[in-house]
Amino acid sequence: MSNARLELTPLLLDSLYTEAMLLADEARACFDRSHDAGQLAPEISVAFSCESLKVTTRLMHSIAWLLNQKAVRAGEISESDAQNEARNLGYAPASDGPLVLQFPLEAQALIGASEELYYRLQRFSEKMRTPISHASEPHAMRDRLRASF
Secondary structure, three states, X not given: OOHHHXXXXXXXXXXXXXXXXXXXXXXXXXXXXXXXXXXOXXXXXXXXXXXXXXXXXXXXXXXXXXXXXXXXXXOOOOHHHHOOHHHOOOOOOOOOHHHHOOOOHXXXXXXXXXXXXXXXXHHHHHHHHOOOOHHHHHHHHHHXXXXXX
16 A cells, blocks of 8 residues: 555545546636637747647646546446556646747636646556555554544
8 A cells, every 4th residue: 555545535536537628628618718819929829739739738638547546446447446547647738838838818727726636636547556665654644534534
């Protein structure tokens, strides 16, 4: 068992899932609106399309990973199945910071929020795959006690 499993409580898991779903809906609306309105210069439009795909990829990987964690909690899949390479948080490329600054403010905010959520989940995923060393077991026990109250 790892420390991160203790931190990924059902409430936190539900909150992260809701955040990811809301971001996905907001991103879809924002990217559709900006493209349909022709707000972007032609040379920025292609980059905007690429960034919208990056955001979509990032959010879909996040949602898939969160659904796997929910399935573990519900007993639908085992912990070892969830650790399977195919169920890991998928790779999502980072956005091009200087390029993103040329996009509408709403898009910039959504791109940043999607990256921040993805990186949080990446840290959880890494912690969950790293076993606790025997030397840290007393600390883990203390952390479990604190989490209980």
